[in-house]
Amino acid sequence: MLAAGIWALTQLIPSPLLVLGEHHVGGGMRWQLTPLLYSFGIAERPLRSFFVSPIARHSGSIELHGSPEWACCAPNDASSWLVRAGLRMYLPLIEHGEVLSWSVGGSYYHALGSSDDGFAADLAMYTLFGGVGFHITASPWLTRRVLILSLNIRHF
């Protein structure tokens, strides 16, 4: 119970975003859940669901993720929500990914309240046990969020 509560709280911590649209720069926040992850770097139990230890993820893995995202300050669109679902692969660089790892992935997004659906690609580097990362998401067809830079803050 206690572990579940702590896990739930860590999932609520958002990652801050810098959103670059075609005609504006804004801010935002992103959350992320991992319904399924296959770790090819871990010694035991390669399949994980939601409750994913940093070592399982950053020692080498492929994850299915769901990601609600909120952005603000676009002209004529004060704020907006978007959800993503995607696949991402993590690869370790130093000390099984605890010191440095990177990821590459793709996602399908749906902007709530509009008909904007499409694909995005992302690339990221992580350090400090995977807890901190620098994330770039490119969505060339989404004019309000062509590029998103994110300070990825994540545990589990």
Place this chain on the structure above:
Amino acid sequence: MPYAHAHSSRHWLVTLVTHVAFALVLSASASGCGFIARVTWRNLTGPSERKLAHKLTDPKRPEARLAALWVGHATVLLQLDDLFVLTDPLFTRTLGQVSERLVEPGIEPEHLPKLAAVLISHMHLDHLSLGSLDMIESRTSIALVPEGVRSSMPRYAFEIRELERWRSYTASNGLRITAVPVQHVGGRYGIDAAFEPRAFTGYVIEYHGLQVYFGGDTAYDPRAFAATRRRFSNLELALLPICPNEPRDYMQHTHLGPAQALAAFELLGARTMLPIHFDTFINSDDAPGSCANELRRQMQLRKLERERVALLRIGEQRVLMHAAAR
């Protein structure tokens, strides 16, 4: 019944919120933001790693039945007759990418002999170092870990075997290693302590009639030490942590201080104690040297003979039993 269902759901929610709030208050008050800030500041402004003038390149001592080389922190290279066991290997220059070593490791990983086993007491960063295991990957065929740890470890070329409390690993050469109870805290990053709350252990190593105790990281738990003594009544050596000691109110729940380490040594009934887990990193309010000084003071108070405690410097090796002695 709708009311009962709603009541049950509300009760579940209240219980969850209460547990989480309690955990947050407890961890905030126990860990203490001030303590963490002090330790971080001391690390950022602390001295650079001190180099050792002489480091052993061949640790094998043919004249020894039992020898110990303190590599630093909880890392000890034990020689029992013709075989070697390494405890909590830590050879990286920093801990958690933040805390720099005060003293370099007492031996280079490439100078380690072939190891019969590597013992890992728990998952904390200063005891389970993934980079250090990379450095010694070719030196051992097995690492023993506490129950619940294997699923949080990456794959290595050596076997990773979990040992439940009081369970033993027996090698074909007669080496026997048993997981014994200690009192500490599980998890790896602090925040995850509740996820694997019992993922820590001590070990007793037995070979050719020799018995050696490795306490890993432990608080003072008289019942655990007495239970170990009941099963292992002929301990030659006890590796016991003596630091971090301050702030004592916080540390006492998870760590032995020098006085308690001596009390544990008495309860274990070992012939010799080898203090570990001090003067390698800054992870407490203790000044370098203070735990060793307090240990000497406590030894005087207890009128304990100096020979009973092998207080080594990092990189120092001592023969604790000669081949002809037994």
